[in-house]
Amino acid sequence: MATMSVNEWANQVIKQSQIDKYLINGKDFINEKEISEKLKLCKNNDKNYIRNIIEKSKSIETLTPDEVASLLNVTDNDLWEEMYEAGAEIKRKVYDNRIVFFAPLYCSNLCVNGCKYCGFRTNNKEEKRRILNMDEIKKETEFVVDEGHKRMIVVYGEHPLSDIDYMCESIKAVYDVKKKSPNGNGYGNIRRVNVNAAPMSTEDLVKLKNVGIGTYQVFQETYNRNIYKELHPFGPKSDYRWRLYALHRAMDAGIDDLAIGALFGLYDWKFEVMGLIYHALDLEKQFGIGPHTISFPRLMPASGTSFFSDTKYLVNNDEFKKLVTVLRLAVPYTGLIITARESPEVRDEVINVGCTQIDASTRIGVGGYSENNGKQYKEKQQFMLGDTRSLDEMIKILAKKDTITSFCTAGYRCGRTGDKIMGLLKGCVEGKFCKLNAVLTFKEYLEDYASPETKIVGEKVIQKEIDEISNLPFFKEHGLYNKLMDYYNKISKGERDVYL
Template identity: 70%
Template sequence: MSKMNPKEWASQVIVQEEIDKYLVGGKDFIDEDEIFQKLSENESPSPDRIRAILKKSLSIKRLDPDETAALLNVKDPDLITEMEETALAVKRKVYDNRIVFFAPLYCSNLCVNSCLYCGFRKDNSKEKRRTLSMDEIRRETEHVIDEGHKRMIVVYGEHPLSDADYMAESIKAVYSVQRKSKNGNGDGRIRRVNINAAPMRTSDLKKLAEIGIGTYQVFQETYHKDTYSRIHPEGPKSDYRWRLYALHRAMDAGIDDLAIGALFGLYDWKFEVMGLLYHTMDLERQFGIGPHTISFPRLTEAIGSDLSTNSKYIVSDEEFKRIVTVLRLSVPYTGLIVTAREKPGIKKEVIKLGCTQTDASTNIDIGGYSETVKEETADTQQFTLGETRSLDEVIGEVADMGMISSFCTAGYRCGRTGDKIMNLLTECVEGKFCKLNAILTFKEYLEDYASEKTRLVGEKLIQKEMEEVRQIPFFKQHNLVEKLEEYYERISNGERDLYL
């Protein structure tokens, strides 16, 4: 952990040559004039053209900027309905009908940046600052595990007290925790830690690669350069390109599972969708793989931030649904994450549009999962949550929708990351393993943590899923039906963490 003065530390974060190496002719991959031109030229797409684009998306081919811009500009309600139906069909073709659950853990709200929309910004006097110790991280992890979670994303402010060494130590702390399950049928632990952290130099990213992180998530926030400059006035985050190429550096450091996103409400939503597409395209161009997930959080109220409630670009629910629909169609192989920023009603609607992951039982206070410290940590949230229900409640709702909940981490531990998982996703093979592992991990949850109500609806759904597996030729040809039934029986008899 760095002992350096925060201002001095911040001045040394950015390494210019680790930006310049990715530029083409001195330019980055966001050409704003080109984006505006694409949106203008595709302003009135014909129904036939839209249906041809939908057909391409269903073949699990990434759309190009003109095609994506055309989808963004559709106004006909019937065509929009066709787009939404196709989006769900694409999701099911690639990922089947499961929803992966995770929990965030906020470790620190100290920050050297001054982002105008964020409660963590360094000049926000209303924010109560705290960095969790390793013992506190272990205690927080215990509470997360006791809800039934197996996946965690750990979140850090950008500060010398939460540098790469602190991150590595905190990830070890999370992995070290084991708990007896709620119903006493098994042992609980976090099987995969992903991180949301500030851009780092390649040498620091290598430390995280060595410790065994899952996905590295960095959101550009906004791809519009003037807006970016205005709302990031100070700190390393004020450098647009340092952030823009954060995931390129991660690839060079050996982290091949990447997550991008934008904070919708800072600038025009159509422009931001196009920015996410161009980001995807440049990762594909330079490394041969795109992002594993894309996130699309909306701006919500943050303590001490006027921008968080007064932005002229606030996204409506209907616009939000279009964002999710177009992203699913534009980058059909990627996972889509809808977060607890969203209220239950709209969250349920966009899950039906092709989302693959969500969080539940979420608490974003620093130390907020531990009831003994909850009252002491008021005013430590980065933003306002819309979804505050327990994991069990959300899983029950998802099951009522006919979707199976998954806690699978098999892909990471079987080496299905990077180009391997991208090939399996575009060939619609990974989703078949997702289906099997969703059944197994959902069975674990029902045995170990579920309420009686959720267990009953969940068991019926599992039997339906297993019957589908028995009828699908792929599973028969690869002897996976027998393996699934064997593992299912072993889990029923008390074994845990079996995966394919």
């Protein structure tokens, strides 16, 4: 590496053989003509037809592309209201009434790519470049832990200085942090690190697997080839198929928790939803496992580019709610992530149609937790955030709506990943275990981090959950209620990180 230039490094990233092995007759799974035709032809707005699709989704069955296209083309407002209600119902059925929180940690904004919409692109002279060393990563992690977070997603630009060895070292540094909590007698630590990083080779992905990551996240950005080519003029990211099959390689490397997404605002939002569905279906077809989560970030302003102002594909709030709803119905078993890109008003609204994960106390500047006092600097981050509310504030808001916050990471340490968790999700069983672990991890948060007001409303939610658990046959038949209460009492006495 010492003798290899940045350009030389970038030129050796892509392994063509690791693309070709997934192609069928030289073709990938995105057929743009087919997608466009389905969006054009599947316009049956008959209420009974649409309601039959909704009922299929409620049975936790993945929808076909024709069915998804039909939902996207609904124009009847009453049907949309029924779809919103169905999205919320499916979410409760699969995931119960819980929300999982996480925090992002941006480790580096060095990048070799030229994405026209991104503040990190290598030719953006306004961006202030930085890569955190391991001590700085630990310092940032301490700030996140002090908020009460147990999950983190680490984010890297694509650059030789933030290569796979740096990633592995930084993940270990995050896991090394253990800090006494400000309240109570507990301690805080990150128990699960997810990764948002550039596509990499199967060999590098094995290294990522071995360091103990949770989910590996790569967004295609746009599934339209011509738009993709225009917006990614150079760098490894300019190769559409290298990115398209990033998660297939992850599966081959043994990483069985995958996250897909698209950046809405680069192209027509209905086309991108269809692209995500084809992506999910191909993962299911080739590996028997669909995506663990789907994300749907909207394009936001970034330093050094006018792309946000120039694009004709920006998604308005009404369209955004619709696309999230269709994703919830289309892939009913998967988690949906809504991030702090969105405003508080949008997040509070859209979370009701089926989102399962959100971030809070979010800072996306490199070094932004420990150094910027909560301020955003356009030239130091990838895009501008819409929601900077604290974790405690958001937990309190949700608790007042009888929603329990979960910091659970049990499934990943109990082997409930990949095909195992997919089966449990589709059978609406995983949510029951998550309900138990939500109670336990929320109790930890209330004891160790919550403000007095949040603790009061949070305790009411916990008691409501315990009352429900005590009356449900599933928990009685499997002896889980008594075990829950035993663990709950241990947490009350100061024990931490117990799970079912």
